[in-house]
Amino acid sequence: MHSKQSRAVAEIKRTARDPILFVGILLVISSLLIFVLYPLVEVGLTSLDVGNGSRGLGVYIESLRSPYIMKALVNSLIMSTLTATIGTLIGYVFAFAVTRAKVPGSRIFNLIAVIPAISPPFIGALAIIMLFGNNGLITWNLLKIQNFPIYGFNGLLLAQLLTFFPVSYLTLKGVLESMNPVLEEAALDLGGSRWKVFWKVTLPLSIPGITSSVLLLFVETLADFGNPLILAGSKFPVLSVQAYLQIVGMYDLPKGAAISMLLLVPSVIAFYLQRWLVSRRKYTTVTGKPQQTTTKIVSSGARTFLFVVCLVVTILVGLVYFSIVIGAFAKVWGYDHTPTLDHFRFVFGVGFKAVRDTLMIAGISTPFAGLLGMVIAYLVVRVKFPGRQFVDSLSMLSFAVPGTVIGIGYILAFNHKPLVLTGTLAILLLNFIFRYIPVGIESGKAILASIDPSIEEAAINLGADSRRTFGKITLPMILPAFFSGLVYAFVRSMTAVSAAIFLVSSRWNLMTVHIMSQVESGNLGAAAAYSLLLVAIVLIIIGIIRAILKTQFGKFGGTMLHF
Amino acid sequence: MSVRLVEITKEFKDMDREGGTLVAVRDFSLEVLDGELVTLLGPSGCGKTTTLRMIAGFEVPTSGEIWIGNKNVVNDPPNKRDTSMVFQSYAIFPHMSVEQNVGFGLELKGYPRDTIRQESRRIMEVMGIAELAHRRPDQLSGGQQQRVALARAIVNKPSVLLFDEPLSNLDAKLREQMRVEIRRIQQNFKITSIYVTHDQAEAMTVSDRIVVMNKGSIMQVGSPFEIYSRPANRFVADFIGKVNLFPVKVDSLQADRYVVSDSKGRQWCAASAAPGIQIGETVWFMVRPESLVVEKTDRPGAKSENLFVLASGVVEKAVYLGATVDYDIAASFDRPVFAVSHDPVDVGLWSIGDKVTLKYSPNAAHLIPMDEKNKSTENNAIELVCQQYQSRKT
Numbered sequence: 007m008h009s010k011q012s013r014a015v016a017e018i019k020r021t022a023r024d025p026i027l028f029v030g031i032l033l034v035i036s037s038l039l040i041f042v043l044y045p046l047v048e049v050g051l052t053s054l055d056v057g058n059g060s061r062g063l064g065v066y067i068e069s070l071r072s073p074y075i076m077k078a079l080v081n082s083l084i085m086s087t088l089t090a091t092i093g094t095l096i097g098y099v100f101a102f103a104v105t106r107a108k109v110p111g112s113r114i115f116n117l118i119a120v121i122p123a124i125s126p127p128f129i130g131a132l133a134i135i136m137l138f139g140n141n142g143l144i145t146w147n148l149l150k151i152q153n154f155p156i157y158g159f160n161g162l163l164l165a166q167l168l169t170f171f172p173v174s175y176l177t178l179k180g181v182l183e184s185m186n187p188v189l190e191e192a193a194l195d196l197g198g199s200r201w202k203v204f205w206k207v208t209l210p211l212s213i214p215g216i217t218s219s220v221l222l223l224f225v226e227t228l229a230d231f232g233n234p235l236i237l238a239g240s241k242f243p244v245l246s247v248q249a250y251l252q253i254v255g256m257y258d259l260p261k262g263a264a265i266s267m268l269l270l271v272p273s274v275i276a277f278y279l280q281r282w283l284v285s286r287r288k289y290t291t292v293t294g295k296p297q298q299t300t301t302k303i304v305s306s307g308a309r310t311f312l313f314v315v316c317l318v319v320t321i322l323v324g325l326v327y328f329s330i331v332i333g334a335f336a337k338v339w340g341y342d343h344t345p346t347l348d349h350f351r352f353v354f355g356v357g358f359k360a361v362r363d364t365l366m367i368a369g370i371s372t373p374f375a376g377l378l379g380m381v382i383a384y385l386v387v388r389v390k391f392p393g394r395q396f397v398d399s400l401s402m403l404s405f406a407v408p409g410t411v412i413g414i415g416y417i418l419a420f421n422h423k424p425l426v427l428t429g430t431l432a433i434l435l436l437n438f439i440f441r442y443i444p445v446g447i448e449s450g451k452a453i454l455a456s457i458d459p460s461i462e463e464a465a466i467n468l469g470a471d472s473r474r475t476f477g478k479i480t481l482p483m484i485l486p487a488f489f490s491g492l493v494y495a496f497v498r499s500m501t502a503v504s505a506a507i508f509l510v511s512s513r514w515n516l517m518t519v520h521i522m523s524q525v526e527s528g529n530l531g532a533a534a535a536y537s538l539l540l541v542a543i544v545l546i547i548i549g550i551i552r553a554i555l556k557t558q559f560g561k562f563g564g565t566m567l568h569f
Numbered sequence: 570m571s572v573r574l575v576e577i578t579k580e581f582k583d584m585d586r587e588g589g590t591l592v593a594v595r596d597f598s599l600e601v602l603d604g605e606l607v608t609l610l611g612p613s614g615c616g617k618t619t620t621l622r623m624i625a626g627f628e629v630p631t632s633g634e635i636w637i638g639n640k641n642v643v644n645d646p647p648n649k650r651d652t653s654m655v656f657q658s659y660a661i662f663p664h665m666s667v668e669q670n671v672g673f674g675l676e677l678k679g680y681p682r683d684t685i686r687q688e689s690r691r692i693m694e695v696m697g698i699a700e701l702a703h704r705r706p707d708q709l710s711g712g713q714q715q716r717v718a719l720a721r722a723i724v725n726k727p728s729v730l731l732f733d734e735p736l737s738n739l740d741a742k743l744r745e746q747m748r749v750e751i752r753r754i755q756q757n758f759k760i761t762s763i764y765v766t767h768d769q770a771e772a773m774t775v776s777d778r779i780v781v782m783n784k785g786s787i788m789q790v791g792s793p794f795e796i797y798s799r800p801a802n803r804f805v806a807d808f809i810g811k812v813n814l815f816p817v818k819v820d821s822l823q824a825d826r827y828v829v830s831d832s833k834g835r836q837w838c839a840a841s842a843a844p845g846i847q848i849g850e851t852v853w854f855m856v857r858p859e860s861l862v863v864e865k866t867d868r869p870g871a872k873s874e875n876l877f878v879l880a881s882g883v884v885e886k887a888v889y890l891g892a893t894v895d896y897d898i899a900a901s902f903d904r905p906v907f908a909v910s911h912d913p914v915d916v917g918l919w920s921i922g923d924k925v926t927l928k929y930s931p932n933a934a935h936l937i938p939m940d941e942k943n944k945s946t947e948n949n950a951i952e953l954v955c956q957q958y959q960s961r962k963t
Binding site for chain 1: 649
């Protein structure tokens with residue numbers, strides 16, 4: 007024990023000899039503690055507040071006795087499980103059709119599955135109301151049905167499937183691409199029928215990817231806030247919306263916090279289960295690079311089936327964006343579809359402050375999130391310091407925590423001393439920075455792990471301190487990770503709503519929150535115009551980042567351009 | 570500048586081991602003189618790279634001192650030490666051109682742009698890579714990367730140059746070329762250097778002195794000649810080159826020669842012995858294969874008149890390699906004697922079954938101490954292995 011302590015002390019002393027590194031580590035640890043862990047602790051403590059300054063499980067007991075909250079819990083779990091399984095099924099069919107069967111139109115199917123990933127998460131809900139709602143294009147204009155039961159279970163499931171199947175597709179596409187097709191060819195060669203080969207070789211090899219996708223979708227759907235707020239309605243309560251309503255509607259902080267905890271626990275369990283699975287996944291990546299594959303592994307009948315499924319999903323996704331585009335230019339959705347720019351006049355006029363605020367907030371928080379992600383990846387992979395493990399898991403935690411919970415945590419934690427931030431720009435920035443670092447960290451860690459540490463040692467050996475080593479050597483080498491971290495952080499800060507809705511104020515507002523309130527007040531045209539503008543901005547910025555990456559860093563050859 | 574290591578010990582945490590620590594380097598003391606090139610040689614895992622990394626500052630010794638010139642640098646971070654390292658993987662910065670790589674150390678020291686350019690150019694000329702200045706690292710061959718790495722280290726005029734197995738990624742031919750080159754550059758700039766390798770030929774070529782290491786400890790420090798011809802112990806004798814060892818007892822010391830005899834009463838003599846060997850002690854009598862002369866018993870050669878007879882025997886195996894012939898000769902020892910005969914055209918080429926006499930010069934014979942456990946009965950170890958093997962089979 008003694009030597010362990012003295013070793014830790016020696017390690018700290020040595021780290022202290024490089025003051026920049028030492029201060030950097032201290033800053034990272036303390037900021038993670040303050041902006042990731044502390045808000046969650048506040049949620050936990052508040053949920054135990056039974057009044058009169060004493061603590062107990064009273065609020066939980068009360069919540070569990072409330073049939074409405076119990077219904078929300080059951081609904082949330084059912085909805086998440088269904089979305090996770092059906093979404094993964096669709097994702098797998100898409101991924102298999104595109105990577106293995108190479109059905110006609112694969113490129114378009116790929117695009118269709120990627121676009122929702124860069125859209126606001128509730129765009130599906132918005133489009134579903136425009137298509138199937140009371141003034142819905144299909145239900146009212148075409149079929150003349152009034153009050154089609156789209157609110158509640160059906161609509162929400164459809165919206166969440168449309169929103170989250172791309173997550174599954176992207177995960178499974180990676181898994182299927184990294185699977186060596188030689189295995190399937192060998193099985194065919196040994197005389198297996200195509201159907202058998204699929205069941206005995208392809209599917210078993212993709213099981214870890216499928217499990218991983220199911221768990222990811224479960225976490226994302228459970229945390230989803232935008233779709234249920236628009237579509238769930240009072241007949242179909244879910245946890246994330248109930249937590250929001252308790253806080254914003256009833257000002258019942260302890261109950262909101264308790265519901266948040268109910269939401270948090272399954273999310274964190276599923277998330278860490280998924281990470282554990284991925285970390286022990288061994289045989290899915292048999293070889294690194296996508297290889298030439300034969301399309302003979304599926305029969306023409308199966309190909310037709312795959313194509314039809316993809317086509318149906320594509321038409322649905324296409325309808326979503328079609329209705330958003332048309333809605334943005336139609337005078338009154340459902341009644342008067344004459345083209346107009348009125349909605350855009352509104353967006354660029356009265357509503358332009360939200361656009362400006364959103365751009366500013368995303369613009370400021372994104373580089374910080376990107377840089378912080380790289381710093382943490384560097385510290386975790388390359389620097390020995392006590393608490394490295396802790397920093398690693400803490401920085402990934404914001405991935406697991408539902409936005410609603412972290413939003414509630416922020417207003418609970420930062421509306422009193424020592425840090426009063428509610429209503430400021432800072433609280434939005436900090437929330438976005440710490441929520442959206444994990445992707446940058448993950449890809450930074452992956453690239454760093456593949457780079458020989460002696461390259462950095464060479465720089466240190468030549469006299470570079472840790473700041474210069476990081477700035478001149480490490481960062482340029484992990485630029486691809488930096489940029490994918492940037493893109494992720496930017497897309498997410500532009501489209502975030504679940505945590506942000508608690509943190510916006512009259513001084514600082516967001517486009518997404520505006521879209522939500524336009525939907526609630528029935529102003530679908532303006533909501534569509536805002537959404538369209540939002541998607542356009544995101545696409546333009548991604549295009550610019552890609553172009554910069556190509557022209558500025560293309561000269562360093564293939565190794566630099568993973569992005 | 571000289572480098573002095575004083576009783577360096579380095580332990581690593583290793584939970585699989587008893588006590589939870591792995592001792593990588595144990596009580597390591599060494600002084601490297603100004604301008605000298607000392608090689609750390611040993612099998613993988615012997616602690617040589619760890620020692621080098623401690624000098625560079627990438628590892629911190631658990632105890633001990635590291636002096637560069639008149640300064641104990643043990644608590645200095647690597648970037649504050651005046652050492653330059655040539656890495657095994659070269660560690661060329663992939664996002665910089667050759668010239669930027671070479672000039673990086675000077676840039677960090679804040680030299681003006683012109684000076685950096687001049688100095689880098691000069692070193693690149695010396696290293697023969699001047700025309701590669703604007704190339705990217707991924708356009709270089711292994712040998713060229715090696716030169717860039719060396720140029721990048723030397724341009725800083727470091728007090729100490731450190732080499733971590735610099736040639737292990739090159740093919741055999743280039744390796745031979747580069748080790749001569751490294752020696753030339755080192756002599757040219759007179760930089761105090763410490764060189765790590767597991768390749769004995771490389772160590773022989775480049776070094777002023779060699780430190781043979783095993784399991785974290787120094788086994789012997791000496792010139793290449795001393796290490797090869799006068800090993801201090803069995804480990805060094807075995808590790809470097811091939812060797813014949815015969816268990817003998819030291820009978821007497823006559824006219825600077827040790828007279829020894831084996832269990833069968835055969836008497837030999839050796840001109841040298843590892844330090845501390847006493848009369849009456851059981852030791853190893855060592856002769857290198859190339860020091861043995863193999864003659865047909867019925868046809869002694871003229872050249873071998875001044876040589877002593879080691880034993881007579883029968884050729885068991887003969888491998889003709891052109892320049893040399895490798896013989897295994899059965900001569901009533903536990904195992905065949907290994908001999909390398911040079912110039913077979915002149916000496917003669919023998920075939921399996923030929924009766925031959927092995928001769929040696931006492932100058933080439935050397936005595937080394939037996940390991941403690943082997944002193945009583947030298948065959949114990951072999952017997953033990955056989956027993957274990959038997960018991961596993963049954």
